[in-house]
Amino acid sequence: MNSPPATPAMERALREAAAGLDRRSFLRVAGAAAALGLLPSGCGRAPETLAPPPDVTLAALTPRTYAVLNAAAMRLLGPPAAALVADHRVDPARTTDAWLARVPELRAPVQQALLVLELAPWPLLAKLRPFTALDPAAQDAVLDDLMRSRLELKRALFKGVKGFACLSFYAAPEARALTGYPGPFGGGTNAGRAAMAEAMRYPLG
Amino acid sequence: MAPAASLPPRVDAIVVGSGAGGAPVAARLAEAGLEVLLLEAGPRLSSSDFTGDEGAMTAQLYTLRLAGGSGLNLYAGTCVGGSTVINDALCFRTPPEILDAWRREGGLEPFREDAFGPFLDRAWADLGAAPTDRGHLNRNAHVLESGAARLGWKAHAMARNVRGCTNLGLCNFGCPTGAKQSTLVTYVPRAERAGARVVPDTRVHHVWLEAGRVRGVQAHRLDPVTRAPLETLRVEAPRVVLAAGVLETPAILLRSGITGDGVVGKDLQFHTSLHVTGRFAEPIHGYYGPTMAYAVTQFSDVNGNGGPGFMLENVAVHPIATASALPGFGEAHGRAMAELPHLARALVVLRDRSRGILGVDDQGRPGVRYLLDAYDRRRLRDGILAIARAFLAAGALEVWLPLNGVLPIRSERELEGLAQLLFEPSAASLLYAVHLFGGASMASSSLRGSCDETGQVFDVQGLFVSDASSLPSNTGVNPQITIVANALRVAEGILAQPRGGTA
Numbered sequence: 097m098n099s100p101p102a103t104p105a106m107e108r109a110l111r112e113a114a115a116g117l118d119r120r121s122f123l124r125v126a127g128a129a130a131a132l133g134l135l136p137s138g139c140g141r142a143p144e145t146l147a148p149p150p151d152v153t154l155a156a157l158t159p160r161t162y163a164v165l166n167a168a169a170m171r172l173l174g175p176p177a178a179a180l181v182a183d184h185r186v187d188p189a190r191t192t193d194a195w196l197a198r199v200p201e202l203r204a205p206v207q208q209a210l211l212v213l214e215l216a217p218w219p220l221l222a223k224l225r226p227f228t229a230l231d232p233a234a235q236d237a238v239l240d241d242l243m244r245s246r247l248e249l250k251r252a253l254f255k256g257v258k259g260f261a262c263l264s265f266y267a268a269p270e271a272r273a274l275t276g277y278p279g280p281f282g283g284g285t286n287a288g289r290a291a292m293a294e295a296m297r298y299p300l301g
Numbered sequence: 302m303a304p305a306a307s308l309p310p311r312v313d314a315i316v317v318g319s320g321a322g323g324a325p326v327a328a329r330l331a332e333a334g335l336e337v338l339l340l341e342a343g344p345r346l347s348s349s350d351f352t353g354d355e356g357a358m359t360a361q362l363y364t365l366r367l368a369g370g371s372g373l374n375l376y377a378g379t380c381v382g383g384s385t386v387i388n389d390a391l392c393f394r395t396p397p398e399i400l401d402a403w404r405r406e407g408g409l410e411p412f413r414e415d416a417f418g419p420f421l422d423r424a425w426a427d428l429g430a431a432p433t434d435r436g437h438l439n440r441n442a443h444v445l446e447s448g449a450a451r452l453g454w455k456a457h458a459m460a461r462n463v464r465g466c467t468n469l470g471l472c473n474f475g476c477p478t479g480a481k482q483s484t485l486v487t488y489v490p491r492a493e494r495a496g497a498r499v500v501p502d503t504r505v506h507h508v509w510l511e512a513g514r515v516r517g518v519q520a521h522r523l524d525p526v527t528r529a530p531l532e533t534l535r536v537e538a539p540r541v542v543l544a545a546g547v548l549e550t551p552a553i554l555l556r557s558g559i560t561g562d563g564v565v566g567k568d569l570q571f572h573t574s575l576h577v578t579g580r581f582a583e584p585i586h587g588y589y590g591p592t593m594a595y596a597v598t599q600f601s602d603v604n605g606n607g608g609p610g611f612m613l614e615n616v617a618v619h620p621i622a623t624a625s626a627l628p629g630f631g632e633a634h635g636r637a638m639a640e641l642p643h644l645a646r647a648l649v650v651l652r653d654r655s656r657g658i659l660g661v662d663d664q665g666r667p668g669v670r671y672l673l674d675a676y677d678r679r680r681l682r683d684g685i686l687a688i689a690r691a692f693l694a695a696g697a698l699e700v701w702l703p704l705n706g707v708l709p710i711r712s713e714r715e716l717e718g719l720a721q722l723l724f725e726p727s728a729a730s731l732l733y734a735v736h737l738f739g740g741a742s743m744a745s746s747s748l749r750g751s752c753d754e755t756g757q758v759f760d761v762q763g764l765f766v767s768d769a770s771s772l773p774s775n776t777g778v779n780p781q782i783t784i785v786a787n788a789l790r791v792a793e794g795i796l797a798q799p800r801g802g803t804a
Contacts (some may be wrong), residue, residue: 174635212378217739232365236631243630243705251727252372254705256747263622267356275620275641277588280353291642295586296468298443 143228149184156196156203157189160228161210165189167213167228168213171235176274177265186271188264209253213238221250308500312336314516314540314795315376316497317505317553320383321784322768323544324488325427329792330540331495332464338498338536340518342545343379344525345388345501348486351475355619357455358474362387366548368657368671368723371726374671374733375574377546380475381501382485384546385781389593390461390471390481391614392430393778394421394426395786396603406771408745409754424785428462429482437466439590442615444581444645446595448691449613454599455606459614461594462781470617472592484785503534506665508541508555508715508764515764542756543741544768544788551659551740551770552667554751554758561751561759568742569657569671570775571734574648576616576626577685578701579692584642587618600687602652603777610652610777613691618644626731628705637701645692649684650736652777653677659740673726682724689716703730737782741770756791767791 147162148154154162166189170178180186196203212220214227222241223230230238242254265271272279282288311333318329319713326424328604344361351358364379378384393415411417424430438446438458449456451759462482472481479486493499505520517537521530533616543550550564559565600608626646627637629749637644653713673681688711689700699709702719705728710716726732744750747759751770767788769780777781 133547172630172634174632174638176635176639196519239630246726248372251705255372255730258630259625263356263621266620266624267354272620274635277620277641280474280477281469282589290583291586292468292589294440294584295439295470295589298440299447 145182146228147188152187152190152191157193157207157210161207162189162193163228164210164214165192165257165260167235168239168257169265171232171239172258172261173265177271180270180274181265186265186268188261190261191264191267209256212253213257296300303547308338308498308534308536309336311517311537312338313322313538314542315340316542316544317382317518318342318544318546318549318768319489319499320378320385320484320544320546320768321385321781322788323542324385324492324547325424325788326544326795327492327497327499327543328488328495329789330795331492331497333796336493336496336687338500338538338650339492340501340503340505340520341381341383341501342504342523342549342558343383343501344379345381345761346475346587348475348477348479351471351477352570353469353471353474353477355621358559359621362475363699364548366667366669367435368669370670371656372729372732373571373671373726374731375548375571376733376735377548380485381489381499382404382483385481385483386475386485387473388483388735388781389616389779390463390466390591391593391779392425392428392460392462392782393780394425395783396777398603398654399774399776403743403773406748407743409773412599417786417790420786420790421782423658423789424782426786427487428782429464429487430460430462432460433458433591433594437461437468437591438594439465439468439470439587439589440583440585441587441618441645442593442595444462444579444585444695445597445613445615445647445688445691448693448695449597449599451694452610452691454597454691456595456597456599457799458594459596459779461591463563463591468590469644470589470592470619473617473619473622476748492635504530505545505553505761506533507553508559509535510545510761510764512557512558513760514762515539517541540763540765541763542767542791542795543770544766546768547737547740547770548659548667548669550766551751552661552665554741554766555659555661555663559751559758559761559764561710561747564742564749566659566740566749567656567773568739568773569659569669570738571653571657572669572736572777573651573653573655573673573677573681573732573734575681575685575703575729576622576646576648576795577688577692577703578618578623578627578697579645579647579689579697580637580640581643581645581697583693585618585645586642587645588641592617597687597691600684601777606770609680610654610685611680612650612685612778613647613688616646616648618646624738626703627701628703628707628730633640645649645695645697647688647691649681649688650779651677651681651684652775656739678724678726682719682722686716686719687791704728704734705730736769736775738769738772738775738780741766742773743771744773755794756787757794765791765795
């Protein structure tokens with residue numbers, strides 16, 4: 097099942113998250129990359145396995161940036177999450193696209209940030225090929241380089257993309273199931289109600 | 302949404318913001334017979350709208366700004382009721398050391414304990430604050446309690462402003478039962494019963510002035526869905542009380558051309574926070590039960606504690622918040638999230654020494670710059686290591702510090718190796734603050750602050766500030782009661798002025 101399109105509330109959350117990503121930092125990274133001639137137009141083809149499903153019409157992201165966001169989410173959130181994203185049962189990029197469609201002023205910085213991750217090669221990022229064309233280990237190396245970088249801008253890029261991934265992925269009920277959280281009010285299940293009761297009982301063991 | 306034309310062109314008082322700083326003022330002024338307009342930038346929701354869905358409710362109820370220089374995420378509530386709708390219902394009286402400093406260093410005599418105490422008493426009673434009994438401590442709180450007890454640390458359950466709490470664990474997403482005594486269910490209804498009109502989805506852009514007096518406000522009505530401005534309205538009033546929160550009140554002043562000779566927007570101060578996560582063999586289910594209820598005060602430097610100046614408090618374990626704060630990524634992240642029922646979390650609440658600044662850009666948008674000094678960074682490090690010690694003492698199998706690149710800790714010995722770690726804010730997986738102070742501080746002179754001791758902006762008759770932006774410093778404890786008490790005090794000061802105006 098596909099994730100539903102972003103609700104207005106979700107759109108607002110993502111908008112705020114994007115503000116938290118420090119748009120200026122994103123733009124500086126993108127600007128630096130562009131100045132170095134490292135950013136092509138971004139209109140290239142998305143890898144087939146990461147392409148949007150046929151029933152999804154993108155309003156803000158390109159097929160390429162859609163692919164970058166979901167590719168990054170799959171590496172950031174671990175194998176079970178990756179499986180859900182890979183078969184579009186949870187679709188962080190679609191949620192983000194629906195939001196960006198209604199927040200036009202943020203389309204450019206988010207697109208540019210994703211394009212930096214996708215297209216910027218060494219020495220800006222630890223790669224020579226597009227992020228989506230890398231094997232998983234190489235993608236992890238790129239993300240690890242961002243996370244551990246001495247450059248605050250690169251750490252900001254890592255935090256921003258991870259923040260998007262966490263917010264848009266774990267908001268989906270299908271994703272919540274990976275965590276064992278029954279949901280608010282015990283999720284309406286006996287197990288959830290038992291968990292609510294157990295949470296208030298101690299000492300442990 | 303009512304069109305702007307349906308609003309009165311002139312009222313006795315306009316209150317901007319409906320949270321802890323605004324709603325009490327609106328209630329008191331309306332109860333005294335003034336015609337009051339209470340403007341709120343956020344939407345108006347009720348308990349039945351609060352679904353408990355972490356993603357949707359966070360989206361609807363929170364605003365987020367990033368502080369340049371430190372990467373701090375700054376959160377505030379944006380709805381009728383403000384941050385009281387999303388806070389953890391924790392209640393502390395203003396510590397005597399803080400009141401003493403405001404009086405002694407700031408020359409603010411109204412903060413003598415004997416003068417301010419009655420307002421604290423009234424705030425405490427109005428919000429229904431009461432000690433938390435054991436029936437409202439969950440396993441997540443007990444883990445911190447147990448660790449602190451084994452280490453011999455001072456700690457206690459925190460008072461909360463709830464009536465009939467059923468331990469749903471949804472305090473941060475709007476209480477769906479109305480048990481939490483936010484201003485949404487206390488002062489806002491009181492204000493309305495007294496005749497005040499509450500207008501949501503209305504963001505004040507600036508106040509307008511004439512001959513050194515406030516004349517009214519100019520605001521934008523916002524589309525309830527997209528938050529885009531729909532129309533502009535102007536309402537006149539001889540009294541305007543700003544309580545839009547630390548991220549907005551100083552910005553409104555600056556957009557109004559009120560700079561206080563460069564003082565407005567200065568002296569921001571926060572309680573910077575970091576989360577630590579521990580994994581236990583037993584299920585904790587930290588997403589159920591009161592979101593926060595237990596504090597380690599061993600390291601506090603207020604309320605008679607002689608510590609370095611931070612508290613440790615348990616904090617809820619909801620998926621998005623937990624995922625965002627866990628360090629690292631990939632398989633390890635997925636494994637940790639799969640253990641969510643076995644995770645406990647606690648946070649450091651630092652009484653920052655650092656100070657920041659808020660400004661507005663050429664389009665009037667606020668921006669914050671806040672650099673954590675070396676002393677604060679050391680104490681944040683010490684705070685997260687203290688939580689890790691408590692979790693290990695309570696039996697944690699492993700502990701994640703909120704530092705990207707640092708592996709989980711499994712023993713005291715591993716912890717010792719981090720004692721001299723240099724804490725870099727940009728290495729934190731999530732560094733944030735929800736307790737924001739300053740930017741329009743009260744002071745004894747206009748050289749040192751934006752407002753006088755009554756909350757009235759220097760050199761602007763009739764314009765008051767009643768939220769945390771007017772407090773001279775951070776408080777070292779959760780500030781809800783302090784903000785409400787000060788708002789009540791500001792309201793009494795306004796009512797003590799001649800009713801015909803604010804000459």
